[in-house]
């Protein structure tokens with residue numbers, strides 16, 4: 220048996236001893252009394268009784284040995300700025316931010332919603348919340364006001380932190396009006412809004428008594444020293460909302476102790492990074508990858524982390540590789556969509572810079588197709604490691620572990636079960652184990668390892684009924700992904716088992732998009748499916764039935780309605796969820812019991828066979844769909 224297989228086996232068979240050892244990688248203010256409390260399955264509490272602080276582990280702990288080492292390097296190709304913060308400087312900035320946040324009445328257990336572009340203050344604010352024992356909830360800057368409002372109502376934050384604007388491809392996206400609108404829509408708006416004014420939106424309006432200017436407050440609190448608040452290991456560190464099959468996003472609640480241990484451990488064993496080296500993760504702080512591997516993971520491990528604001532191809536397609544060369548990046552983490560974007564550029568960009576520092580490039584967030592995997596591997600001449608995980612888990616489920624044994628990449632596969640995960644590939648019908656080569660549902664036998672979600676924020680029942688419903692008798696966690704294992708034990712991911720789609724690595728529930736489409740007053744009914752897209756992996760496609768057909772009498776009317784529906788999605792959910800097309804029909808394909816035949820719709824949209832149609836109510840519906848797809 221190989222070194223990694225041994226390592227994995229021990230993590231399952233000797234679970235508590237294994238994690239007790241891994242827990243030594245971080246600083247405990249008070250040691251834990253027990254490694255695992257699993258008396259109330261499927262809820263797992265890790266490192267019970269231990270006291271810890273994420274900010275202390277990410278910054279303070281390194282001050283003695285790494286005070287002058289860069290901790291955070293901010294590079295913006297949007298504003299052509301580069302700023303580096305040593306651990307000591309980061310400590311200073313985070314203390315000031317913590318003092319400002321505390322002055323707004325925020326303390327232990329209070330929620331703070333962050334709606335931020337990729338600027339250093341976003342990182343300061345996350346770490347400052349952690350320092351205060353407050354719970355941050357970062358909402359991705361691409362979400363619309365209504366999405367932001369529903370997250371506000373669920374998290375009920377005391378404070379919202381934002382900036383005047385974000386930038387994308389040279390275009391300013393004004394955040395403040397969006398935040399104002401979200402607060403208008405919300406039932407539980409926070410009392411205060413803290414604004415980082417970047418000077419991009421010179422027309423920004425402030426609401427007296429509610430809006431607080433960060434620069435002014437920071438000046439008042441210059442030199443502040445804010446003591447860390449030690450949390451019991453299972454107290455929440457953050458909430459991050461993610462999509463599922465219902466229209467209402469779920470607040471993934473993360474603990475503190477288990478998360479710190481899982482991240483520290485993964486930095487060593489999976490990412491094979493060394494303290495003092497540089498990690499470059501190209502995600503956004505609004506996603507789980509940003510939380511774990513832009514902010515907390517690399518800092519807990521004493522590495523330098525790069526915060527990049529901009530596109531991968533601006534000013535040119537060499538920008539990321541230039542960063543690798545200049546900052547001697549050893550570990551890089553990006554997404555398959557970014558890889559597919561780069562693949563369309565002149566290959567010379569990949570040869571222009573010295574990539575010798577780079578050991579591995581990790582990709583995650585969506586399926587990585589074999590040709591792109593092979594291409595990137597050849598183009599950079601380094602192992603490209605596809606690894607698979609979810610917002611819920613906070614760190615990888617399937618990966619190779621070059622920190623333990625050299626990576627043998629198989630194109631198109633994210634590798635093996637990560638240590639700590641007791642993964643099972645089960646037949647959907649009877650929960651028996653799928654044979655090699657046979658498709659099954661990827662499930663995790665609880666306890667979920669440290670770092671994984673502890674519950675759905677404010678709704679334990681939803682945690683159980685959502686994730687443990689696929690095989691309720693066995694109480695297994697479902698990833699809602701299909702997988703298949705080959706004879707060598709490599710797992711391949713075959714797509715979701717539910718109605719969730721993945722657009723450029725962003726997970727969106729088709730139900731959420733349908734609700735956004737239905738906000739248009741003329742839409743009677745709609746079905747949204749994900750269809751394959753050469754760059755983004757998948758794109759939403761909407762089939763809609765209108766109430767008043769007279770609006771669709773000529774091409775101009777059809778085009779206008781389509782544009783209006785797209786605008787409704789932009790407004791209610793965010794442009795990332797905008798359907799590629801909205802196609803109008805008079806009938807949607809349903810079963811006799813009224814269930815939408817989504818799989819058939821999707822198959823037709825992708826030019827495949829629609830499958831079993833014996834239960835269809837009216838076959839004319841499919842004929843119509845085929846016709847509109849043809850035209």
Ligand code: AMP
Pocket residue numbers: 461507582583584585586587605606607608609610611633698699700712714715721724725726
């Ligand atoms: P999110 O929580 O937004 O990161 O989305 C998680 C989902 O993205 C998973 O359930 C998978 O469907 C998909 N996913 C993430 N990483 C991979 C990967 N390496 N290969 C295939 N699918 C992936």
